[in-house]
Amino acid sequence: MSAPRTVFDKIWDQHVIRTLTDGRTLLHIDRQMIHDGSNRQAFDAMRQMNLKVRNLDLNIAVVDHIVSSLPGRTGESHPPGIERIHALRNNSHEFDMEFYDVNDPRQGIVHVISPETGFTLPGVTFVCGDSHTATNGALGALAWGIGTTEVMYVMATQSLLVRKPQQMRITFDGSMAKGVYAKDLILYLIGRHGVKCATGFAVEYAGQTIRDMPMEARMTVCNMSIEFGARMGLMGVDEATIDYVRGRKFAPKGAMWDRASAQWRELATDADAPFDKEIHIDCADVKPQVSWGNSPQEMMSVDDRIPDPASMRDPERRASAETALKYMDLQPGQPLIGTPIDYAFIGSCTNSRLSDLEVAAAIVKGRRVRPGVQALVVPGSMDVKAAGEAIGLDKVFTDAGFEWRNAGCSMCVTSNGDVVLPGKRSISTTNRNFEHRQGPKSRTHLASPATVAASAIAGAIADVRKLMN
């Protein structure tokens, strides 16, 4: 009898090339996505050392961070991005790497197109020079974000030297109330346990609520692992995972599919496998969440009152809250509902998949965005965009006064022309509410697509449950 293992252990063990005497592991990396945001120096270093990409089939490059989302866009639509888009195009060409350019129908946000194309498969190790790479962990993959130097190492050697993190399990049980979505669960977890709770850990999300969750919702949960402190977040493989992967473009087919999927079915945590830390969340307690501050842990239920820093015991949390309320122009003790907004953004690697857009569309259908609010829907990939148009979502959104854009990171990262202007307030399906994140002096409230949609209609932060009867 071998010792019980977690899904993390099983994937890790399968990728060990060798263990070093200092305790580090040389781990094989099965997949890497390269993007236009920060990878140019990796190619420069390769060129300097006269290195080639070791396994071209295991790497794909795409534009997402810098590319404009405007209708009719080109690589030149956002002038400050031109240099970097050119650099990625030329580098991909020079190094022979598969590249999805601005007007390629396969273009989209790295963490949206990887699962969607089947480039991400269960059981793979997956890296990308982006902190939200754990999104891919929803497929039972070990996925994490790395810096530019490590991107170069992976291009050159398809491996990385790593130390095994500790392991934490979050068990979500209980049913989600009306108006509560996967986004609310992960925001609630971060709000309750803080942004550094999982630093140094790989996190497994488990429990009946996760098993009942569709795959795209699972991606939203894994996506925000980094805001919980964890580089890696993942889930065990079940039949929903297998069904999701089946038939995708890069997924194995025929006899190979049978072999692969049989292996993947083993990728669940064994009973009695040990974790270094465990947290339980009763999902019945969770209401729609909205952030009030400048850290993803500064989170509240939409119908609560804005907290008073004076009542906070932890001096760091108190200091942070005082600064945040000033920056956000909010008063302690007041309701958040009714706070006027200037922007409503639906998109980003957290919430830009078809199911996210469907939820939002159901809320806005037959209603109008409040005048004065700029409301944007930015599908996560051109494939999501096409699928949305095929079922008429574009029409629902544009009839309501939303803009329907092309795929990219858009207003989450603001290096592509989509920005919140100074002093303006945005409610956004993104993952970070840092000061200046959506533009200098921007004020960001994080929420689910449903809450953002409801707020766009109200012209103010709104409780989506009131629109759902």
Add this chain to the structure above:
Amino acid sequence: MERFSQVEGVAAPMMVANINTDALSPTAAGKSTSVDIGKLLFANSRYHLDGSEIEDFVLNRPPFREAKILVAGENFGCGSSRERAVWALQKFGFRCVIAPSFADIFRDNSYQNGLLPLELPPEACQALADTLTKSNDPIVRVDLEKQEVTGPNGLRFPFGISQERKMALLEGLDEISVLRRMEPDIDAFQARDRIERPWIYERG
């Protein structure tokens, strides 16, 4: 990468928790290779919207304009994986950040570039920062070989670091050279793995 053995210089106190990589290197710093990312370090707290300096920001005040060491709050470097955050600190002149804890990706990025992410207990960071704020001579010495931090007024703290990171910093060793020496192991792994998991190497 640049070797790190001992660094002595002005240390700037910034005891704020969760200093994130957007703060260290805002989006604008990523625009072009011609942008001076060191000038844009903490840009949103360092400059007014018109580009003029915000006087009371610590790094705009002498002697901290010349700081080589930063003393900060917990979870330093949280947020995105942008390595530019490390490069921006280095471009400004920092060789070492002292904090109670670091975000995982930032810590790795720091080591890859020879910026020392040095962990001290929260009380030690606070004591060091308080002393630096009051001192006329806010100099800190970091001795990697001895694993010791020395501050003004005789403050002295030992620190821990993994042996491989210490050796790499002392020797200025780039990890790519270690990885390339292991290529025969990678070849052998992939040869075995191609049989066990062919779908990894041949996309469907």
